[in-house]
Amino acid sequence: MTHFDLAIIGSGSGNSLITPDWDDKKVAVIDGGTFGGTCLNVGCIPTKMYVYPAQLAAAASDAARLGVDVTLDKVHWRDIRDRIFTRIDAISTGGRRYRAEELDNVTLYDSHVRFVSEHALETEDGQRITADQIVVAAGSRPVLPNIPGMDLPQVHTSDTVMRIPDLPERILIIGGGYIAAEFGFVFSAFGAKVTMAARSGPLLRALDATVSERFTEAVSKQWDVRLDTEVTSLMENPDGSVRASLEGPDGASTLDTDLVLVATGRVPNTDRLGIEAAGFDLRPDGRLAVDEFQRLLKGGKPVEGVWGLGDVSSDFQLKHVANHEARTVAHNLVHPENLKASDHRFVPAAVFSSPQIASVGMTEEEACRDTEARGVELALAVQEYGSTAYGWAMEDTTGFVKLLAEKESGKLLGAHIMGHEASMLIQPLIQAMSFGLDAASMASGQYWIHPALTEVVENALLSLKTGTGD
């Protein structure tokens, strides 16, 4: 048995916990998968490294609208793939080497571990690790629906699809959430024929209804979207392609495809952690229960010295949230007398598809419920990109900013943007919500560069006509 001051399960966001505070202490980092976790190896970073060239490829077909003929000659899938993973694999390998070989106080275990009690873990080969403090940062993994044929080699998840040898001619994407939306765009921009089977319509239905409806409408022009459609089985054809059986609003049909991407959500990795041996509380969806200080709970009470962060315990499966929670834990590990709480009030998210989407705060439905319950009036504005000078320059017909605020106070409740660089345009709105800036002061208390696209945000704020306006 080896005892540590700190043991961290998971080298994704967990890896950032080893601050200089631990230089003189014994730390174990334990990871049974690829060093660096999801975001680096199979998540945010490689996907966005595909999204950017996909935007370049897609620009070719859009340019003619503006009087510029651009032809897309070829997408070099292998070159793109190798450029991406040469960079990423080196970061993962270098990070692993640093932890494994270059720090005297850190021991790296390349193994899955399970809890055997509150403060004790066991590796796959039976080594016991105990620690004064344990952080569970074990992430999540793709969930595979129970469909016959899921085990065919042509069936991929986001874990494997980015490393395939060649761009498929036809791809069937099962699911209508974030991963489906991003890969739908990448593969379609690269020239594959994309079909998306979404069990329930419209796509991205967890987002604000206007976004979800208008996104579904926009991408239905780019790829074949089948709403309210279940994939009931997958079978291999003699030529190596796959025949999918679909059950949709018009009844049963079949579809031949070369590759299937399953994007039907992710489950927290708690089922492989021996949680029952330690008795920690789980949420109904399998996440570890934590309090606002990121302490694991047992019987509803915080457990001394055991913490959870990121996808394994969070309400949000987002890297910036995992990073925020890691900063909370990093502080709390060394300041037990002055615990800091995580702040989940204004968590933004972006979907890097085309059109791009970004949102923060309440959806319209949530804001209606919230304002009604509090007896205050709701102000709502939708401003089209096409109503601003930059929107004219782009001949934009799909982009918009939707804002929700309390009418009298001008307090912003939600912001939803769809269109060019939505993930950047939303940042001042996140800032306003985080620091309590009301809509009218934000609109008129600063210059907005003319004729930048940010004017669409300025005009949306002005359109809200909230009580604090002139």
Ligand SMILES: Cc1cc2nc3c(=O)[nH]c(=O)nc-3n(C[C@H](O)[C@H](O)[C@H](O)COP(=O)(O)OP(=O)(O)OC[C@H]3O[C@@H](n4cnc5c(N)ncnc54)[C@H](O)[C@@H]3O)c2cc1C
């Ligand atoms: C395709 C895709 C695209 C994404 N894009 C974005 C994006 O653009 N923006 C965004 O904010 N988020 C994005 N996300 C989500 C983001 O990647 C995750 O929220 C984030 O990486 C979670 O970090 P984590 O530290 O909680 O877990 P991880 O980074 O997954 O780390 C968990 C680690 O724990 C290890 N582990 C698990 N169980 C055990 C065990 N029992 N013993 C030992 N080790 C174990 C795993 O091997 C893994 O390395 C994306 C996700 C995917 C899949």
Ligand SMILES: NC(=O)c1ccc[n+]([C@@H]2O[C@H](COP(=O)([O-])OP(=O)(O)OC[C@H]3O[C@@H](n4cnc5c(N)ncnc54)[C@H](O)[C@@H]3O)[C@@H](O)[C@H]2O)c1
């Ligand atoms: N840009 C980003 O921030 C980003 C990008 C990718 C992933 N992520 C994170 O990863 C998480 C997982 O992504 P995801 O797209 O897999 O999940 P998701 O929750 O966004 O979407 C899952 C989709 O699958 C559908 N579905 C579920 N079971 C199904 C079944 N049996 N058959 C058909 N459809 C089914 C759901 O209706 C939903 O449309 C996201 O929720 C997000 O938090 C973030």
